[in-house]
Amino acid sequence: MERFFIGFALFVxxxxxxxxxxxxxxxxxxDRTIGAGLIGTNAVLLLVLIGVLYRRVDMFVDLALTYALxxxxxIVALAKFFxxxxxxxx
Amino acid sequence: MNxxxxxxxxxGGLFLAISSIGLLRLPDFxxxxxxxxxxxxxxxMLVLIGLAVHNGADLTSLKILLILGVIFITNPTATHAxxxxxxRSGVAIWKNxxxxxx
Numbered sequence: 592m593e594r595f596f597i598g599f600a601l602f603v604x605x606x607x608x609x610x611x612x613x614x615x616x617x618x619x620x621x622d623r624t625i626g627a628g629l630i631g632t633n634a635v636l637l638l639v640l641i642g643v644l645y646r647r648v649d650m651f652v653d654l655a656l657t658y659a660l661x662x663x664x665x666i667v668a669l670a671k672f673f674x675x676x677x678x679x680x681x
Numbered sequence: 682m683n684x685x686x687x688x689x690x691x692x693g694g695l696f697l698a699i700s701s702i703g704l705l706r707l708p709d710f711x712x713x714x715x716x717x718x719x720x721x722x723x724x725x726m727l728v729l730i731g732l733a734v735h736n737g738a739d740l741t742s743l744k745i746l747l748i749l750g751v752i753f754i755t756n757p758t759a760t761h762a763x764x765x766x767x768x769r770s771g772v773a774i775w776k777n778x779x780x781x782x783x
Contacts, residue, residue, distance in 0.1 A: 619772055633725075652744040655748055659752055670762045
């Protein structure tokens with residue numbers, strides 16, 4: 592079971608590569624933002640998995656909850672900011 | 682109980698992989714947001730349910746289910762807000778230029 596969790600955490604960490612490619616090569620700024628959001632959601636899962644691996648789920652679950660809320664606030668703030676800045680450019 | 686958790690997490694990991702492949706391969710911002718907003722939500726929910734099943738009936742499992750509820754509400758909302766902002770900013774919509782069936 593330990594080995595399965597290590598493999599699954601490595602798999603989730605491997606999925607960061609796709610988002611990093613989209614952040615580096617995305618044509619618009621919204622592609623980069625949605626790549627960052629995908630990294631944030633995967634990081635929540637990775638935090639709970641690390642907590643299971645280190646047998647400290649009761650601590651890591653609070654960190655994961657905070658991370659999920661901050662991820663949401665950040666993405667919505669970025670969406671509002673980029674929309675308004677585009678409209679004032681035109 | 683163990684096998685239930687492993688099965689849920691493997692199916693969730695499959696959905697996470699589909700979401701990342703969609704973010705890489707799809708041609709447009711809106712289609713990419715579609716891949717992220719739905720497949721990613723379902724995959725993370727399945728993985729979190731698997732982790733809660735592995736943890737057993739506990740306060741920690743209740744907190745994991747709280748994370749599940751937060752992701753279930755906020756991930757599609759954030760994707761929708763981002764897509765609305767992109768549409769209002771005039772990001773171009775992809776059109777299939779080499780359609781063979783005409």
